[in-house]
Amino acid sequence: MIATAIDKGKTHDFKLLKRSRLPWVSSQLCLADRGYQGFAKRHAGACTPTQKPRNQPLAEDEKQHNRALARLRVKVEHVIRRFKIFRIFSGRYRSRRRRFGLRLNLIAGLLNYELAHAS
Template sequence: MTYQQLKYLHPKAFKRRCGVQPNTFNLMVEILKPDLDRRGKKGGQCKLSVEDQLLLVLEYWREYRTQFHISTSWNLSESAVCRLIRKVETLLMNSGKFRLPGKKQLYQQADNWQVIVVDVTESPIERPKKSKEITTAARKKHHTLKAQVVVNQETGQIICTAFGKGKVHDFRLFKLDRLPMLPNQLCLADKGYQGLAKLHPDSCLPTKKPRQGKLDNSERQHNRSLARLRIVVEHVNRKLKIFRILAERYRNRRRRFGLRFNLISAILNFELSSPF
């Protein structure tokens, strides 16, 4: 199904099909046109329009079919699909329109982000050939890559990310990332971040049930209240994994995983802050 057939869909149906809103799609097309539209220029010209080239890449992110199956659907070679995906991703990232605020903004704009939520999501990967100890997650007993997201609790905006191997503990990944948080910023986290108060006093974690004991009513109420505040980061993880390239077993080289994760995160931020 080409863009000429999709552009008449209702905006909600268009987002379900492509993963982005129509206005976001149009902005991405404007960014890509100077490089992908080569009509009248020297060199090769892709048989697909700029809109269809972008739709092909979004289809790859959204459905994560193999490049062979996508190439047969669009009547292209498998190598052409691979080159197109990498080119579109690089152009969108270099445009500056889809960038995360970054760690520096945590203290440069501390008034805007007074309450932040930290969480880690995992993406399964193919079994490494050299050694299974490289990326094995001890908790789930399979090979994964971890992505730490820092989210503004009020708006749900993703501030920054960090990546690590599956065997790295959530709290250790947090310490390696060295977030520059100010003392007046409240950090919310789950039970995987026990000991966070030593690094950042203004932090709030759920109370763990003592061994062979029970939580009293006040402690249970505290955990429920914290869960209501932290639910925003779980919604963010759900929105990210609508793109199945982040949810299913990642088949590509791991060196490009961070770029794709950040790019999709920035697109979600853009749609969250856009007026339409």
Template sequence: MICTAVDKGKTDDFKLLKQSRLPFVCSQLCLAERGYQGFAKRHAGACTPTKKCRKQPLPKAEKQHNQALARLRVRVELGIRRFKSFRLFSGCYRHRRRRFGLRLNLIAGLLNYELAHAS
């Protein structure tokens, strides 16, 4: 986890990404899910799975690309799961709203430290 952005209420992830205007390094690879289809226009290193048309199946090469991307995205989903173990996202947040971003970044720092020193 490099950085996080928060907003009040329920907000779509891609909308929050657009609003935050985070700078991206061109050489940085970004693995995204299907909801981020327009992200490739903003960032050259974005890698999103391809959607199939309604009546036509995906070609074999694109299907293999989607499967390879899913294998890499498993680590991202496991990182999100680790956030949920702190119960920050699991249910309704019942503490002060102003401190939500601070707590989120502190937990991200703890997880980054743990990942860097895991051996």
């Protein structure tokens, strides 16, 4: 299921997530990218890729972890791609600011319907 939150101006996704104060179920798995580095401290089910230490290679088990996470996250990236097809994220939003949240939620509803009825 796709859920959206918006804020005025340029706001990082992680800051928006912290402000939303969504209740997290401890058994819920959250697949995140490198932009959510501190999320593992807030949520036990957060899974972020391991960063390579400076001037050292990444261990083989950490590489496998990063690859497995990327295989799961590709589905999230495909959903972001679908939003960009609607041109709501692909460039600067030039319509009325008041209606951005309404349009974003409408597109999310359409995508949720498509995901639920995909065969």
